[in-house]
Amino acid sequence: MTLTLIGRSVRLTRRNPDTLLMSILLPLMMMALYVYVFGGAINTGTAYINYVVPGTIVLCTGYGATSTSMAVADDMRKGMIDRLRSLPIRGFAVLTGHVAASVTRNALATAIVVVAAVAMGFRPSASVADWVLAMGLLLLYVLALSWLGAAAGVVAKSVESASVLSFFMLFLPYLSSAFVPTHTMPAFLRGVSEHQPITPVIETVRGLLTGTPIGSTGWVALVWASGLLLASFTLATWLYRRRTSD
Amino acid sequence: MIVEVEGLRKTYGSAVVLDGVDLKVAEGSVFGLLGPNGAGKTTTIRILSTLSRATSGEVRVGGFDVRREPAKVRGVISLTGQYAAVDDEQTGRENLVMVARLMRLARPAARRRADELLERFDLVDAADRRVKTYSGGMRRRLDLAMSLVAGPRVIFLDEPTSGLDPVSRTTMWDAIADLVRTGTTIFLTTQYLEEADRLADRIVLLSKGKVVADGTTDALKSQVGGDRLDLHFDDRSAVERAAACVGGHVFAERLVLGIASDGSAAHLHHVLDSLRQNDIAVLRVSSHRPTLDDVFIALTAGVAA
Numbered sequence: 001m002t003l004t005l006i007g008r009s010v011r012l013t014r015r016n017p018d019t020l021l022m023s024i025l026l027p028l029m030m031m032a033l034y035v036y037v038f039g040g041a042i043n044t045g046t047a048y049i050n051y052v053v054p055g056t057i058v059l060c061t062g063y064g065a066t067s068t069s070m071a072v073a074d075d076m077r078k079g080m081i082d083r084l085r086s087l088p089i090r091g092f093a094v095l096t097g098h099v100a101a102s103v104t105r106n107a108l109a110t111a112i113v114v115v116a117a118v119a120m121g122f123r124p125s126a127s128v129a130d131w132v133l134a135m136g137l138l139l140l141y142v143l144a145l146s147w148l149g150a151a152a153g154v155v156a157k158s159v160e161s162a163s164v165l166s167f168f169m170l171f172l173p174y175l176s177s178a179f180v181p182t183h184t185m186p187a188f189l190r191g192v193s194e195h196q197p198i199t200p201v202i203e204t205v206r207g208l209l210t211g212t213p214i215g216s217t218g219w220v221a222l223v224w225a226s227g228l229l230l231a232s233f234t235l236a237t238w239l240y241r242r243r244t245s246d
Numbered sequence: 247m248i249v250e251v252e253g254l255r256k257t258y259g260s261a262v263v264l265d266g267v268d269l270k271v272a273e274g275s276v277f278g279l280l281g282p283n284g285a286g287k288t289t290t291i292r293i294l295s296t297l298s299r300a301t302s303g304e305v306r307v308g309g310f311d312v313r314r315e316p317a318k319v320r321g322v323i324s325l326t327g328q329y330a331a332v333d334d335e336q337t338g339r340e341n342l343v344m345v346a347r348l349m350r351l352a353r354p355a356a357r358r359r360a361d362e363l364l365e366r367f368d369l370v371d372a373a374d375r376r377v378k379t380y381s382g383g384m385r386r387r388l389d390l391a392m393s394l395v396a397g398p399r400v401i402f403l404d405e406p407t408s409g410l411d412p413v414s415r416t417t418m419w420d421a422i423a424d425l426v427r428t429g430t431t432i433f434l435t436t437q438y439l440e441e442a443d444r445l446a447d448r449i450v451l452l453s454k455g456k457v458v459a460d461g462t463t464d465a466l467k468s469q470v471g472g473d474r475l476d477l478h479f480d481d482r483s484a485v486e487r488a489a490a491c492v493g494g495h496v497f498a499e500r501l502v503l504g505i506a507s508d509g510s511a512a513h514l515h516h517v518l519d520s521l522r523q524n525d526i527a528v529l530r531v532s533s534h535r536p537t538l539d540d541v542f543i544a545l546t547a548g549v550a551a
Binding site (some may be wrong): 001004005007008011012015016078082083084085086087088089148153244245246 | 294295297298299317320321323324325328329330331332333334336340344345347348349350354376392396452489
């Protein structure tokens with residue numbers, strides 16, 4: 001039953017290639033822009049392409065969450081949710097379907113970013129175990145953001161207002177160590193960027209893939225990602241219950 | 247009785263949407279819930295189909311209590327809402343197969359069921375086109391087909407033809423009439439007297455959350471009388487004095503007094519005589535067939551011939 005709804009969400013994504021294309025192409029172009037235009041002027045202590053890959057992957061997850069919230073908002077508004085809720089199934093499964101589709105989209109985006117990065121000179125030093133750990137952490141993070149997107153979609157009054165979430169999702173990575181090391185930022189921004197969840201996730205993935213020191217950041221990232229996942233899943237469940245019980 | 251509703255109340259804060267509604271629907275019949283916008287029709291359907299909770303009252307559908315056994319109720323009903331709940335980016339066939347799979351049919355059985363329904367609702371040619379290319383009537387037919395995938399015992403149709411052109415409306419009516427022949431119970435809401443008249447065995451009139459009439463279509467029509475007399479006046483005070491004298495409903499902006507009538511010459515005489523005795527001058531008199539407005543005027547104002 002949930003599989004059917006996942007299949008539906010994936011199919012709806014495939015039928016809407018504009019969104020899919022945007023959510024992969026835009027991060028790719030950002031990566032190229034940073035590598036070939038700004039990267040030369042940014043001193044990261046390593047080849048800039050090696051520095052920027054984790055940030056680009058995380059940028060993609062922001063798009064993933066945004067499309068999740070828009071797809072959920074569309075279902076809530078168009079009456080699809082009423083049809084599903086009047087069937088003898090758990091209506092909540094429609095959210096699970098959209099989140100699973102978001103994970104699938106992100107897996108595809110990540111693969112494309114990595115392949116493109118390798119073509120642009122990215123040389124990861126990671127072992128198989130490092131890759132598995134990095135992908136595991138990213139999966140946790142993607143799940144957390146997608147459930148947050150689903151929660152936003154449940155409460156959004158329209159598909160347009162659901163896309164407001166994209167502002168935060170796409171802006172926050174710039175206030176992290178995604179594109180420039182945080183120590184180059186003014187003190188107040190550094191405070192923000194070092195204590196938001198994206199920085200430890202990026203630092204950990206970067207460490208795993210390119211061998212930069214991780215230290216305790218790995219644990220911080222893990223706690224952030226699982227905490228966010230728990231919070232956003234709870235929030236989505238609660239909002240869905242509230243929205244559907246009148 | 248496949249649907250039994252007793253003392254149903256629904257309030258949102260201080261707003262009372264349903265104020266003690268009683269309904270009974272016999273299995274295999276077509277039941278029409280008729281009323282203007284805001285009467286509480288959609289709220290009633292949402293409660294009966296487990297989407298919304300009653301504030302108080304007993305509601306049983308298919309023998310199950312909607313509050314205590316919602317999953318069992320969902321197993322015997324289907325809902326076709328006011329806005330076609332179909333996926334625009336999927337084809338008609340994909341929409342149908344999806345619902346069939348959600349109802350736990352195996353893949354081959356789901357495909358067969360989709361084929362049958364496409365055939366039955368005249369959607370075979372459009373089966374593999376995305377729904378966004380469908381006309382309004384085709385969307386509604388697909389929506390109805392999706393409701394029938396699991397062979398429900400009770401089908402709730404919320405304003406099944408609102409917004410459709412006359413041709414699509416007739417096609418939809420035929421599709422609904424076909425369902426009746428298969429023995430399915432149909433619970434529909436509508437604003438159109440004509441639609442209720444054509445489809446329903448029994449009608450309940452809902453106004454401001456209360457049942458104002460309950461009966462067969464014939465019984466209701468005779469209750470309404472048949473025609474409405476419109477008395478035209480040349481000033482506001484004349485309309486109001488006339489209303490005080492013979493009753494009826496004042497359409498202030500048009501300076502018209504509407505009175506339910508049985509259409510007989512005797513009734514017309516009676517009305518005009520009463521007005522003349524009170525020195526109220528009538529400019530013009532016209533009579534017309536009843537509309538839903540008139541049914542409400544007759545039943546809520548309590549004015550009879």
